[in-house]
Amino acid sequence: MLLALLVFAALAYAFMPKAVRVETARVARGSLRVTIDAQGRTRVRDRFTVAAPVACFVQRMALRAGDSVTAGDVLAEVRAQDAPMLDTRARAQLQAAQGAAEAGQRQAQARVTAAQAALAFAQWKVEQDRGLRKSGDISEEVLRASELRLTSAQEDLKSAQFGLQGADFNVQQARVALLRVAEASGGERLIIRSPVTGRVLRLWQESEGAVMAGTPLLELGDPERLEVVVDMLSTDAVRIGPLSPVEIVHWGGEGMLSGKVRVVEPSGFTKISALGVEEQRVNVIVDFNEPRARFAALGDGYRVETRTQVWRRDNVLKVPGSALFRSGDGFALFVVEQSRAVRREVVVGRRNGLEAEIVEGAAEGQNVIVHPGDAVTDGVAISTP
Numbered sequence: 001m002l003l004a005l006l007v008f009a010a011l012a013y014a015f016m017p018k019a020v021r022v023e024t025a026r027v028a029r030g031s032l033r034v035t036i037d038a039q040g041r042t043r044v045r046d047r048f049t050v051a052a053p054v055a056c057f058v059q060r061m062a063l064r065a066g067d068s069v070t071a072g073d074v075l076a077e078v079r080a081q082d083a084p085m086l087d088t089r090a091r092a093q094l095q096a097a098q099g100a101a102e103a104g105q106r107q108a109q110a111r112v113t114a115a116q117a118a119l120a121f122a123q124w125k126v127e128q129d130r131g132l133r134k135s136g137d138i139s140e141e142v143l144r145a146s147e148l149r150l151t152s153a154q155e156d157l158k159s160a161q162f163g164l165q166g167a168d169f170n171v172q173q174a175r176v177a178l179l180r181v182a183e184a185s186g187g188e189r190l191i192i193r194s195p196v197t198g199r200v201l202r203l204w205q206e207s208e209g210a211v212m213a214g215t216p217l218l219e220l221g222d223p224e225r226l227e228v229v230v231d232m233l234s235t236d237a238v239r240i241g242p243l244s245p246v247e248i249v250h251w252g253g254e255g256m257l258s259g260k261v262r263v264v265e266p267s268g269f270t271k272i273s274a275l276g277v278e279e280q281r282v283n284v285i286v287d288f289n290e291p292r293a294r295f296a297a298l299g300d301g302y303r304v305e306t307r308t309q310v311w312r313r314d315n316v317l318k319v320p321g322s323a324l325f326r327s328g329d330g331f332a333l334f335v336v337e338q339s340r341a342v343r344r345e346v347v348v349g350r351r352n353g354l355e356a357e358i359v360e361g362a363a364e365g366q367n368v369i370v371h372p373g374d375a376v377t378d379g380v381a382i383s384t385p
Helices: 002-015 088-134 140-183
Strands: 024-025 028-044 047-051 056-058 073-078 189-193 198-203 210-213 215-219 228-231 245-250 257-263 269-272 279-289 303-320 325-327 330-337 340-351 355-360 368-372
Touching: 028 340, 047 140, 088 140, 140 279, 198 245, 210 257, 210 330, 245 279, 303 340, 303 368
Parallel strands: none
Antiparallel strands: 024 368, 028 228, 028 303, 047 215, 056 073, 056 210, 073 189, 198 215, 228 279, 245 257, 245 303, 257 279, 269 279, 303 355, 325 330, 330 340, 330 368, 340 355
């Protein structure tokens, strides 16, 4: 009789449902940040392409990519070819080119004037906000935004001045071309000088040879003034505003670099994805917030990865994203109550790849099951490690 009872008890224990082993996490309050992750590439903010002013024979250049130049340095020596006969059409084309160059010069001067005015206003605004911050009328975040706008205004002025130098050079080149054709001279030696101070980014014409007027010879720029161009989906770009914080990661050096969005370009473009799908993309331009020495190894055209912050809030009730699963049009999760899994429908707010905001359906301090498998059902007994 005793043996039969023991056998019955053993069989009952063997067929009794066993608790499912799960991992849990606690519903807690904390900060939550939503970012858009995308790849980007560095780019020299201001660059200038030096082209042949007239049809000429270019001698082999001594410069190489990476060489430093200052405004007025000799870039190349050329020997002008015999000038073509000057007809009405040729004169009109050269005069139109000169007019376009002079118009570009006036436009560049207007940009410099506007940048100077914007810088003066940004400086005044920072001084005002610093006083208001001391009296406690504005937050530290508002003051930091004003200081960032001041930095952007300073960079915009440098860029506008660089553009004006290039525009002046273009006017000089156009006048030289018109004067030379008008005089119908050829064979004279011409010196092409650097319009700006910077470094040689690229040589388009390394070997000597005959080139046509307007042929690019080399590209100049200042690698110390880098920016990041981030290629994003247009549906993501509309969520980003100027001065949005950006983290620059996986750039090849140690640690993370900080930056801010300067502008979201107003015009998009179509790009074919690796899967052959047409996508509408937009370039987002990011400025570094770090000193140049911090990322001295970065040059023009280097690959980086970025995380652009689009939303952040403190004291948010949140759970790990792995605790959620789809339930109809919404979400659900399992909470732990008396060693059993209890299914709860929840209202989810903001989410990132790791965490999600809980608006309704779970309380602070509750334990939820992360990575629930098929064995986890409503009311099933569970055990934790």
